[in-house]
Amino acid sequence: MKRxxxxxxxxxxxxxxxxxxxxxxxxxxxxxPDTNRKWKKVSAPADVPEQKKNLSAYTEKKDGLRVIQLDSDHRCPFLSENRLCRLVTAYGDKILSETCTTFPREIHRFPCHIEETLMPCCPAVIDLLEQADASQFPDVPTECDTPLFQIRRNILRLLLPASSPVCSVEDYSIEPCSAEICSTEDLLLKIHYILQELYRNDSLDETLIRDYFSADTLSQLSDAIQSIHLPAEDTFFECNELLQDLAVNYQSEKLYCDFLNPITSLSEYISESATDFMHPISFPSLDTGTSLSELWSDFQIRFSEVQPLMLKFLANEIFSDLVTPDSHLEDLLIRIQWIALEYSAIRQSLFLQWLQNNRSTLTYEMVRRTLVIITRMTGYEEEDIRKYLTNGFEALIWDWGYFALILGH
Ligand code: SF4
Known part of the structure; x- marks a missing residue:
């Protein structure tokens, strides 16, 4: 089988x-289960601080899953002070569980081929994305092609030309690439619109997909999106709420607190005290006389500087997660909503950090840490994504207006 x-x-x-x-x-x-069985017969390396009867005794059942019981600092008990794995040092790689062996790799087995991808919740993967050129995602073998893969291929083509080096590649004849047309938010808005239209159609075939992704249709969509007024204020406050909702469970479990606590405090302060987007607001570190509206537009300039990485990140998410072995078109629509929510949370987190850092540049370290932590926080299974969307929003499938509200343009 091709990989x-x-x-x-x-x-x-x-x-x-x-x-x-x-x-x-x-x-x-x-x-x-296989690893757990093996671990019942293996004792912990001598340098593990708390000695238990065997390795399995360091695990527990959580949400129906057997996991390693973390210590009071939320660290794996096998992680040494010099940040190496004590199990690997004592017994070699073979002792590790499947998760520890494969992370951050992800494997999807389709009926006709296998796809291997890397998850962005590892900083070494973000480094690879940062260094990679933009044309790194392969196509499925011709004999394995399906309408869902055709959709994914078109979406990747739509995203990648915006990352400047690829604009000149002949294959990318979908639409002209300009800063205006290629704003990441606009691209996501178009993708969501097309997926919704395809979802409403009774049958999905190559001609229909080609038509929706044709230069003509995309250009009309661009014009339509540009002509819609999406108030930045509404987007800003909605994303502020989204970030707080996403963070609350992790904070109650005392996870990612170094990252989350400062930004959610600021986020809550803004939600409570800055009801007027256009009027000056006072922050301890800011000159008075600055409004959220001005701050948000200044931030957009800084954020645009990291768009090449954001586009590669999004393309990686699309390649890895848009189509999975049991996907139907509805799953693609739900997944694109989840990716938009993730993108909005990343952007809002970066805004808040930028504000806290006296509005200087967005450093690569800051962007990388934000991508890693937010993708860990949003790394839900399909079923949990559906539950989160069903419980937290008016409907599982958003209308285009709500999608546009959280992205803005
Ligand atoms: S997050 Fe990535 S780079 Fe860091 S320890 Fe885990 S696999 Fe290694």
Whole structure:
């Protein structure tokens, strides 16, 4: 069976003790049944601080899943002070659970081919995305093609030309690439609109898909989107709420607190005290006389500087998660909503950090940490995404207006 993977997949190496956001803390580290059986017969390395009868005794059941029980600092008990895995040091890689062996790789087995991808919740993967050129996502083998893969291919083509080096590649004849047309938010708005239209159609075929992604249709969509007034104020306050909602469960479990507490405090302060977007607001570190409206537009300039990375990040999300082995068109629509929610939470988190850092540049470290933590926080299974959307929003399937509200343009 053919395997496909992004160009940068083979370049991945865990940076282990140099990793500043290790996956060995603040996470559910799953232990599969085979590993757990094996662990019942293996004792803990002597340097593990709390000695228990065997390795399995360091696990617990959480939300129906067997996971490693983290210590009071939310770290894996096998993580050493010098940020190396004590199990690997004592017994070699073979002792690890399937999750620890494969992370951050993700494998999807389709009936006709296998796809291997890398998840962005690892800083070494963000480094690879940052360094990669924009044309790194392969197509499915011709004999395995389906309408859903055709949709994904068109979406990737739509996203990637906006990352400047690819604008000149002949294959990308979908639409002209200009800063105005290629704003990431506008691209996502178009993608969502097209998916909704396809979803409303009774039958899905290649001609219909080609028609929706044709230069003509995309150009009409661009004009229509540009002509719609989306008040920045509404987008700003909605994203502020979205971020707080996303954070609340993690904060109650005392996870990601170093990252979340400062930004959610500021976010809550803004929600409570800054009811007028256009009027000056006072922050401890800001000159008086600055309104949220001015701050938000200043931030957009800084945020535009990291768009090449954001586009590669989004393309990676689309390639990895848009089409999975049991997907139907409705799943694609739900997944694009989830990606938009993730993007909005990343943008809002960066805005709040930028504000706290005296409105200087968005450093690569800041962007990388934000991408890693927000994607860990939104790394839900399909069923949990459906539950989150059903419980937290008016409907599981959003109308285009709400999608546009959280993205703005
Ligand atoms: S997050 Fe990535 S780089 Fe860091 S320890 Fe885990 S696999 Fe290695």
């Amino acid at each position: 496909i993977r992004p160009d940068f997949y083979n370049e991945f190496h865990c940076i282990a003790d140099s990793c500043t956001i290790t996956c060995c803390q603040e996470w559910k580290i799953a232990v599969d």
